[in-house]
Ligand SMILES: Nc1ncnc2c1ncn2[C@@H]1O[C@H](COP(=O)(O)OP(=O)(O)OP(=O)(O)O)[C@@H](O)[C@H]1O
């Protein structure tokens with residue numbers, strides 16, 4: 001697990017970015033670190049997990065001991081920035097009310113993305129009176145890949161587009177933070193399936209290529225537990241046992257379960273091998289928790305798994321839900 005203060009979580013839609021952001025945040029907070037979990041866009045999975053769907057963008061909310069949640073939204077980030085640079089209230093409301101503002105300022109391509117990343121930078125750099133960082137750890141759920149890479153590339157795009165002046169200076173400062181492996185990393189999440197793996201490979205290629213971002217972990221979420229050794233032989237043995245009636249039905253059910261498990265395992269293995277081959281990284285497996293409805297307590301269960309991985313000599317154990325699986 002990276003020590004960087006600012007950690008982004010990206011990946012294809014639905015792979016578990018919000019869940020892992022919550023788990024990483026809860027893990028850091030459990031060590032007493034002042035932790036911020038943030039998500040880009042309102043009504044996202046992270047606020048839902050913390051039961052804070054009514055949270056207002058830009059207004060932080062404490063959701064657990066040492067853990068604060070913040071949602072980020074372009075409009076609000078832009079308005080907050082203008083409040084900082086135009087402290088005169090009357091003038092500010094005139095700006096917001098003007099047609100010029102809504103057409104040319106708020107509508108400028110890329111500006112809201114830039115402001116959102118700028119707000120992340122602001123939070124990452126904020127210091128308390130004694131000089132300590134306000135947040136010792138920040139985890140940002142950056143949304144589905146196309147979206148999140150668009151945000152991450154904005155500072156460097158702006159620094160290039162504006163060769164000098166205020167925008168250039170501000171964007172360069174943000175870019176310096178994002179590119180610094182001591183301070184920032186980007187975790188990539190996939191699931192052991194074809195499309196998420198393909199997308200994770202191309203995200204990593206871009207992070208290493210034109211975006212120049214420090215890579216964090218490569219998580220493969222919703223991994224099934226390993227099939228017990230001897231499953232293939234067991235199918236063979238079952239086939240040789242004389243059985244009829246109840247016993248025959250039991251044998252058929254057991255054979256089917258073992259065959260299914262082996263097939264899933266082969267598909268999962270192939271996906272993970274492809275991911276590791278195309279990225280050259282070791283995939284960190286995150287177990288599938290079989291739940292009717294997944295909630296924050298389940299994310300907490302992933303926390304203990306993440307925490308255990310910090311310890312040397314870690315050997316993966318079956319999650320509670322998976323014990324008793326045939
Ligand atoms: N390890 C896991 N085991 C079982 N279910 C999981 C696991 N991780 C995530 N899920 C479930 O998978 C679904 C998608 O997870 P999540 O919302 O975290 O994904 P996401 O990548 O943030 O999605 P989106 O791109 O829509 O924001 C959710 O229903 C979540 O509860």
Ligand SMILES: [Mg+2]
Pocket residue numbers: 017018019044045046141143
């Ligand atoms: Mg999400």
